[in-house]
Amino acid sequence: MRSFIVNTWFVLLDRLGYAVYAFLLLFLLAAFYPPAEVGKYQYALSISIIASILMQLSDDKIVKKFFHSKGVEHTLFSVVALKIALFFSLFFFLSLIFLFGWIPTEIMTLTLLLTVSLGIVGISHSLQAFFDYKSLSEKRALASFLGYTVTFLLQAYLIIFNTPTLECVAVLTIVGSCVTACMLLVFFYNIESVGKIVKSLAYTKEIFLESYPFMLAAVAHIVYMRVDLLMIEHYMSYSSVAFYSVAVQFLALGALLIYPVQVAIFPALAKNGDLLGDKFRFFYYSFTRLSTWIGIVLAALGYFTADLFIEYLYPVEYKVILDFFYIHMLSLVILYNSILRSSYLSLVNLGKILLIAQLTALGLNILLNQFLIPIYGLWGASLATFITICFSLFISNIFYCKSKWIFWTQLKSLIFPVSRDTIRVVKRAVE
Numbered sequence: 001m002r003s004f005i006v007n008t009w010f011v012l013l014d015r016l017g018y019a020v021y022a023f024l025l026l027f028l029l030a031a032f033y034p035p036a037e038v039g040k041y042q043y044a045l046s047i048s049i050i051a052s053i054l055m056q057l058s059d060d061k062i063v064k065k066f067f068h069s070k071g072v073e074h075t076l077f078s079v080v081a082l083k084i085a086l087f088f089s090l091f092f093f094l095s096l097i098f099l100f101g102w103i104p105t106e107i108m109t110l111t112l113l114l115t116v117s118l119g120i121v122g123i124s125h126s127l128q129a130f131f132d133y134k135s136l137s138e139k140r141a142l143a144s145f146l147g148y149t150v151t152f153l154l155q156a157y158l159i160i161f162n163t164p165t166l167e168c169v170a171v172l173t174i175v176g177s178c179v180t181a182c183m184l185l186v187f188f189y190n191i192e193s194v195g196k197i198v199k200s201l202a203y204t205k206e207i208f209l210e211s212y213p214f215m216l217a218a219v220a221h222i223v224y225m226r227v228d229l230l231m232i233e234h235y236m237s238y239s240s241v242a243f244y245s246v247a248v249q250f251l252a253l254g255a256l257l258i259y260p261v262q263v264a265i266f267p268a269l270a271k272n273g274d275l276l277g278d279k280f281r282f283f284y285y286s287f288t289r290l291s292t293w294i295g296i297v298l299a300a301l302g303y304f305t306a307d308l309f310i311e312y313l314y315p316v317e318y319k320v321i322l323d324f325f326y327i328h329m330l331s332l333v334i335l336y337n338s339i340l341r342s343s344y345l346s347l348v349n350l351g352k353i354l355l356i357a358q359l360t361a362l363g364l365n366i367l368l369n370q371f372l373i374p375i376y377g378l379w380g381a382s383l384a385t386f387i388t389i390c391f392s393l394f395i396s397n398i399f400y401c402k403s404k405w406i407f408w409t410q411l412k413s414l415i416f417p418v419s420r421d422t423i424r425v426v427k428r429a430v431e
Contacts, residue, residue, distance in 0.1 A: 016256055029041060049118065051094050086122065124177070229244060235374050254332045331389045338410060357393075
């Protein structure tokens with residue numbers, strides 16, 4: 001139990017560091033730049049995030065699965081080599097996007113710089129997965145903290161005293177990514193228990209092939225979480241992109257606990273002898289029940305404090321966020337309700353379910369945005385995202401025989417409150 005809590009805590013610190021950095025950077029941009037410029041930065045960042053999904057062809061969950069089954073020494077070199085190859089493929093993919101004119105010319109350079117930064121982060125995920133697997137998440141947390149701190153301090157100084165171009169702000173994100181990658185390398189080579197890494201590409205193809213369904217699922221997930229920004233710019237303006245981005249940033253802050261818990265619980269799930277038995281399903285229900293009500297509490301807290309934050313932290317133009325913010329808080333509950341879903345499906349080799357659900361959700365989200373944004377604006381974009389999240393992470397489970405029990409588990413978790421027995425079961429399972 002102690003190792004689970006410690007590991008979760010440090011992964012949470014890592015995610016908290018990024019969330020705080022992203023929140024503060026967006027706050028600074030909103031304070032010193034017109035909404036249209038803030039919207040351009042967020043639009044370029046969305047394109048970069050979508051492009052960098054290629055790095056998911058070496059999925060962290062699959063990598064840790066290979067660490068467990070094949071050994072770290074025999075797997076790590078294959079993982080790093082694959083990540084580097086994917087990094088260079090990013091630029092080929094990005095050049096195609098530029099060639100077809102899918103990116104406005106005024107943000108081409110900005111998009112390229114942000115993509116380079118995200119590509120470096122993608123490569124460093126190889127070592128982050130290693131530290132997570134070894135329950136040494138404090139190493140990744142410290143490396144990330146240093147990277148975020150260096151980046152933000154430099155960006156804050158330039159923005160406050162010089163108000164530089166957005167391209168200069170993006171260059172400093174590359175500096176921060178390099179700092180994080182270098183620190184991870186230093187920590188890695190100082191660990192005595194690592195042993196001799198076998199320089200072999202033996203598992204590169206296997207990792208690639210097993211990651212493929214999860215990468216496609218990630219593509220669908222990221223695109224439907226980001227396509228609304230692209231469509232908002234198309235139907236409305238860059239300023240509207242800025243307003244919507246701030247609301248999404250608050251959602252990201254509320255969802256902070258999700259990824260650390262997923263990372264920390266994965267080894268416990270992987271070592272479970274019977275992932276299909278009644279005992280495991282009871283644990284799944286107890287854990288989902290607990291996480292769901294944590295999400296409900298966080299959503300309520302966000303809803304009742306949003307007015308205060310928006311009024312005192314942002315210029316008056318941003319008060320429009322309050323018209324649709326509550327819809328994002330409903331989305332937060334569903335995110336916590338499905339906290340174990342992707343880890344479980346990956347462990348029992350049901351990535352196809354993830355893939356089909358996410359691809360269907362992507363099509364649904366685009367159709368909903370196409371219909372709702374022209375009529376209802378930012379409120380419509382928020383509603384489209386909420387409906388898509390509900391379908392992708394919750395409703396879609398009922399359409400597959402092997403995941404129907406997940407649907408009923410998530411539904412019951414939304415209805416019944418947490419009890420002491422629930423907490424006791426979860427505690428015993430992670431010890």
